[in-house]
Structures are given as C-alpha cells and as structure tokens.
Amino acid sequence: MSGGNDLERLAKLVLAGQDEAYGQIYERTVKDVYRTVYYLVGNRADTEDIVQDSYLQFHRSLRLYDPSRPLRPWLMGVVMRQVRSYRRGRWMQFRFSGRSERLHDRREEDFSGEVVDHLTNRALLEGVSRLSFKLQQVITLHYLSEYTQEEIAEILDIPVGTVKSRIHAGLSKLRKQYKTHEMNGKVGELHEI
Amino acid sequence: MKFEDRLRKAYREESAGVTPPPEMKDSLMDQIKGRGGRMKGRKWLMVTIIAAAVILPTGAYAGYTYLADSIYGSKQQLIEMGGTAEGYERLEAKLQESRDHFTEEEFDAFLAVLQQVGQFATLHADSQGNLNPENWSADIQEQYAAYLEQLEPFVTQLEASQNSDVPPDLDDRNAHWEAQLAKAEELLTAEDYERFTLLYDQIRVYQDMLTRNEPLTDEQFEDVKGLREATEPYLNKLGLSWSLGAS
Numbered sequence: 001m002s003g004g005n006d007l008e009r010l011a012k013l014v015l016a017g018q019d020e021a022y023g024q025i026y027e028r029t030v031k032d033v034y035r036t037v038y039y040l041v042g043n044r045a046d047t048e049d050i051v052q053d054s055y056l057q058f059h060r061s062l063r064l065y066d067p068s069r070p071l072r073p074w075l076m077g078v079v080m081r082q083v084r085s086y087r088r089g090r091w092m093q094f095r096f097s098g099r100s101e102r103l104h105d106r107r108e109e110d111f112s113g114e115v116v117d118h119l120t121n122r123a124l125l126e127g128v129s130r131l132s133f134k135l136q137q138v139i140t141l142h143y144l145s146e147y148t149q150e151e152i153a154e155i156l157d158i159p160v161g162t163v164k165s166r167i168h169a170g171l172s173k174l175r176k177q178y179k180t181h182e183m184n185g186k187v188g189e190l191h192e193i
Numbered sequence: 194m195k196f197e198d199r200l201r202k203a204y205r206e207e208s209a210g211v212t213p214p215p216e217m218k219d220s221l222m223d224q225i226k227g228r229g230g231r232m233k234g235r236k237w238l239m240v241t242i243i244a245a246a247v248i249l250p251t252g253a254y255a256g257y258t259y260l261a262d263s264i265y266g267s268k269q270q271l272i273e274m275g276g277t278a279e280g281y282e283r284l285e286a287k288l289q290e291s292r293d294h295f296t297e298e299e300f301d302a303f304l305a306v307l308q309q310v311g312q313f314a315t316l317h318a319d320s321q322g323n324l325n326p327e328n329w330s331a332d333i334q335e336q337y338a339a340y341l342e343q344l345e346p347f348v349t350q351l352e353a354s355q356n357s358d359v360p361p362d363l364d365d366r367n368a369h370w371e372a373q374l375a376k377a378e379e380l381l382t383a384e385d386y387e388r389f390t391l392l393y394d395q396i397r398v399y400q401d402m403l404t405r406n407e408p409l410t411d412e413q414f415e416d417v418k419g420l421r422e423a424t425e426p427y428l429n430k431l432g433l434s435w436s437l438g439a440s
Contacts, residue, residue, distance in 0.1 A: 023222055034213040039204075051213060055221050081408060088414055089403045121203035128200075143197070144204040175196055 007071040014062055022059060029072065030055075032145055033079055039140050040083055042129060050086050054079040073151040080137070080155055087133065127177045128170075135170035138163055294350065303347045310340045377431055389427040396420050 007028060013021035033054065038047045058078045065074055128139050141147045141155065149167070153160040194202070292300050317333060326334050378386050399409060399417050409417070421435055428434060 019222065019226055022225060023218065026218055026221060030213050030218075035208045035211045038211050039208070048214065048217065052217060052221060056224060059225050085403050085408060088409055088417070089400070121207045124200060124203045125207055139200075140204075143200045144208060146201075171196065171200075174200070178196075 008067050008069075011062060011065060011071055012067055014059075015067075025071070025075075026055060029075055032072075033075070036076070036140055036145050037079060037083060039125065039128070039144055040133075040136060041086070046086065050082050051079075054082040057082060070151075073147065073154045076141070076145070076147070076151075077155045077157070124174070124178075127174050130177075131170055131173055135166055135173070138166040139170040139174075142167055295347075299347070299350070306340070306343050306347065310344065313337070313340060377427070380430055381427060385427060385430075389424065392420055392424045392427075396424070 007025060010021045010025045010028075014025065030051070034047060034051050037050050037054075038044065041047050041050060054075075058075055061078065065071070128136055131139065137156065138152055141152045142149070147155065149160055149163045152163045156163070291303065295303060313336065317329060317337075326337055329337070377389060381389060396417065399413060402409060402413075425435070
C-alpha cells in the first residue's frame with residue numbers, strides 16, 4: 001500500500017502546525033478509507049458523512065498519535081470506531097414503516113445493482129455483506145484494503161488469534177454460499193472471469 | 194483461481210469506481226482551518242444544488258424512477274454531457290435524503306426550483322459546466338441571485354435538520370419523535386403510553402451519548418437491544434418500525 005514512512009513524517013508536520021500536510025495525508029489515504037467504509041455501510045450518502053467525520057476526529061486526536069507507529073492502521077482504527085458509532089446509532093432510530101422499506105430498497109439497489117442471481121463480482125461482495133458485521137469487517141480490511149492480520153488486530157483492538165479465526169469463519173461461509181450457487185446452477189462463468 | 198484471490202479480484206474490480214467526491218477535501222480542510230461548517234450542512238447542500246443544476250436538459254422528459262432524472266433527464270444523458278454515473282448516484286442519494294426532510298408538496302416545490310436553476314445553468318455555465326458569476330452581465334447576475342434567494346428557504350429547512358454535530362439520522366429521529374408523541378398519547382392507553390415513554394427515555398440517554406461522540410460499551414449496546422425489543426409492540430401500534438432489523 002502507498003504511504004510508507006511519508007505518512008508518519010506528514011503527521012509530524014501537522015502536529016507542528018502545517019495544515020497543508022494534513023491535506024496530503026488525506027489525499028494519500030482517502031481512497032482506501034472511502035472504499036472500506038462504503039463496503040461496510042452500503043450507500044454513498046452515509047459513507048461520505050462517516051468518512052468526513054472520521055477525518056475530523058482523526059485530526060482532533062492526532063496529538064495522541066505516536067509517530068513511531070505506522071499511521072495507516074491508526075487512522076483506520078479511528079474510521080472503524082466511527083463506523084461502529086454510526087451502526088449503533090442506526091439501531092436506535094425508528095422510521096415510519098413505509099419509509100423504512102423505501103430506504104432499505106435504495107440501499108440494496110445502490111449496493112448490488114440489478115444483477116444478483118449471476119455469479120459476478122457483485123454477487124460475491126453481496127455475499128460478504130450478508131455475513132455478520134464482525135466477519136464483514138475483517139474480510140473487508142483484509143481483502144479490500146489488504147491489511148495484514150496483525151494490522152487488523154491493531155485497528156480493531158482485538159487479539160491476532162481472533163482476527164485469524166474471523167477471517168477463517170468468513171471465508172468458510174462465503175465458500176459455502178458459493179457451493180449453493182453452483183448447485184442451483186447460478187454460477188455462470190466463474191472460471192472464465 | 195484460488196477463492197481468496199477471486200475475492201481480492203472482485204474487490205479490486207468493483208471498487209474501481211468507488212471514489213470520494215473531490216469537493217470533500219476542500220470542505221474538510223476548511224473545517225480543520227476553522228473556516229467552515231460541516232459539509233453536510235449548507236455548504237455541501239449548495240455544492241449539491243449547484244452541481245445538480247449545472248447541466249440540465251431543457252427538453253421534456255417522460256416518467257422517471259430516479260429523482261435525479263427530473264433534473265438531468267437520465268443518467269445516460271448526464272454521461273453524454275460529460276458527467277459520471279457515480280456523480281449521478283451521489284446526487285440521487287442526496288435528493289432522496291432531502292426528501293425525508295420535506296413534505297411532498299415542499300419537495301415538489303424544491304425540485305421545481307432546482308429545475309429552473311438548472312435551465313438557467315445550461316444557458317450560462319461555461320464549457321466545463323462551471324458557473325462563473327463574475328463573468329456575467331449585471332442582468333444575469335441578478336437572475337442568479339434571484340434563484341439563490343428562491344432556494345434559500347429550502348436550504349434553511351434542510352440545514353436545520355442536517356447542519357449540526359448530530360448525525361442526520363438522529364436529527365431525523367428527533368423530528369419523527371416529536372411528531373409521533375402526540376399520536377402515541379392518543380393511540381395508546383395511558384398505561385402503555387407511560388411505559389413506552391419510559392423505555393424510550395432510556396434509549397435517548399444512549400442516543401445522546403452517541404451524539405456527543407461517546408462510544409457505547411458492549412453492555413450498554415446489549416441494553417439498547419433489550420430496550421428495542423421491549424419498545425417494538427408500541428412502535429407497531431404507531432405505524433413505526435425500527436430502521437434496522439434485529440439481525
């Protein structure tokens with residue numbers, strides 16, 4: 001992944017009062033952050049809000065950052081806490097029943113598009129979105145953002161063993177979903193893709 | 194192909210078009226330098242509105258599914274005019290979000306003004322689709338100012354529900370709650386009403402914590418789940434439901 005020691009150097013500049021360096025940190029990390037949040041949340045409007053809040057929070061807490069540690073996982077830890085607060089907040093809202101369905105439809109449509117039955121990339125990622133959130137999180141961080149298991153442990157503040165077992169459980173469930181697809185003859189042309 | 198590689202490839206290919214809107218950086222930097230409010234407030238709204246209005250087909254359009262179609266004609270049309278499918282989806286999401294903050298009549302009126310601004314923009318935007326009021330004659334600038342004035346009440350109303358440190362969904366919740374409280378008192382027995390408000394008050398304590406950016410502990414979140422369950426029968430009677438299923 002991009003960044004390397006540069007990000008840590010930029011963080012020091014931000015702490016020294018150079019706001020422009022923060023812009024550079026943003027440029028180098030936002031694509032990765034945005035995609036990760038998008039695949040965990042499933043729609044762009046909420047993704048934009050969460051990403052923005054995350055960078056504000058990250059800026060506020062930067063003075064707590066230890067520049068001898070890699071910056072990307074630290075930033076992603078802030079992001080994951082924002083996603084978690086967002087999800088918990090959503091648990092506490094109610095809506096008019098009709099409206100709730102409409103929003104749900106939109107979310108699904110936005111995320112999976114019209115092709116669901118065919119075994120495409122989208123179907124595979126749709127499978128990920130059906131996993132429990134804890135499994136989704138490690139699968140997304142590992143296979144989309146390509147964080148190592150150790151980094152994910154740091155991001156989520158859980159033991160590496162737990163990360164391993166969650167990745168393993170997530171993959172087994174995804175493989176199982178695929179088998180079902182294959183048996184139902186909905187595989188399409190997996191091996192050609 | 195190994196399953197894990199297949200998964201990586203799916204993410205790589207599908208995420209290629211998932212990119213943050215370019216204007217987000219400016220908004221963020223403004224806030225960090227203490228110059229602006231949250232992007233989802235007025236500034237973001239004006240960006241969206243102007244973006245929505247910049248390219249507008251003047252021709253008639255047939256019935257549409259997407260709200261954004263009423264501004265751009267269709268996704269295809271926007272793409273032909275140099276827009277992106279992604280921009281279109283984003284606008285659609287924002288419009289849908291605004292709809293939740295208006296009555297039906299208000300929203301129709303809001304779209305109508307957007308359409309007018311869009312027609313204006315088609316005539317006066319430069320070849321890149323940007324509006325440059327400083328290059329216009331006084332007449333045109335005046336027209337532009339008049340449109341902005343027409344948009345003002347809608348922006349103010351949206352701002353009231355979006356431009357705060359409270360996530361928009363929580364604001365939404367407050368509005369719903371206030372509106373439904375009277376109805377609850379009417380529809381529920383006095384005993385149910387009391388029990389319902391008691392439960393909901395407990396949930397609000399947690400909501401307020403999140404609003405202040407205080408994370409909930411796992412125990413507190415379990416408590417929320419229990420409260421949700423207990424509240425469900427009352428919500429059903431009021432024609433409300435929790436916005437997420439209990440999964």
